[in-house]
Amino acid sequence: MSIVTKIPWIALGLLLLSYSTLGWALSDIQAPLFVWLVVVLSLLLLVGTLTAPYSTLAKYSSILLGSNTKTFVATILGAFLFFMMLAWFRVFLDTLLIISSAILARIDFQSAGFKEGQAFMVTSVFSIAGVGLGGIIHTVVVQQLWW
Template sequence: MSILKRVPWVSLALVLLSYSTLGWVISETRASMFVWVVTVVAILILIVTLTAPWPKMTYYYSIFLQSNTRSFGIAVLAAFLFFIMIAWFGVFLDTLLILSATILVRIDFQRAGLKGGVAFLTASIFSLGGLALGALIYKFIYSQIPLT
């Protein structure tokens, strides 16, 4: 079976669309280059986290929970993040959409039997391509129509 037949195209299209909305929103805020770089790094970290094998992830998570002080710090951080989630519910829903689409791609790649490196590379290309596509569409639309 060809690798092109095993690729989950529907899931990748969802990733492309969800990340293009993120690119649109960032372009709409006229964010600096620093925000773009942080966004790209965060996307790559998310994809690496999802494509890493689970035994490695449990090892890294166990480092955070080795002592009571670290566990307390993680609990306080989780409570703060829950407060942020409630306060900025719209942003949370957008983030949840992006996270869900990325997890769906990971599950489909795993079901298709593709290796982690191929999954990371393909998901990265579609995610960053969607981010750039959203920014380009925003620039194209609003450069043609004067706002005044």
């Protein structure tokens, strides 16, 4: 079977669309360049976290929750994030959409038999392309560069 037929195109299409909404929103608020760079780095971190082997995640989570103080700080941070989720529900839903589309792509790549590195590369390329595509489409449509 060819590698082109093994790639989960539907999941990657959904990933591209969900990240393009993020690019559209960034372009809409006219975010400076460093915000775009922070978003790209954080999406690479998200994709890397999702494509990492679970044993690696278990090792880092045991470091994070290794003592009572670290567990307390993680609990306070979780409560703060829950408050932010309720306060900015629209932003939370957009973030949840992006994370769930990345998880779907990860599951499809895993079931298709791709290695973690291959899944990371393809998902990263589609994620960055989605953010860029959303920004370009916003610029073309809203500022009417073509007509």
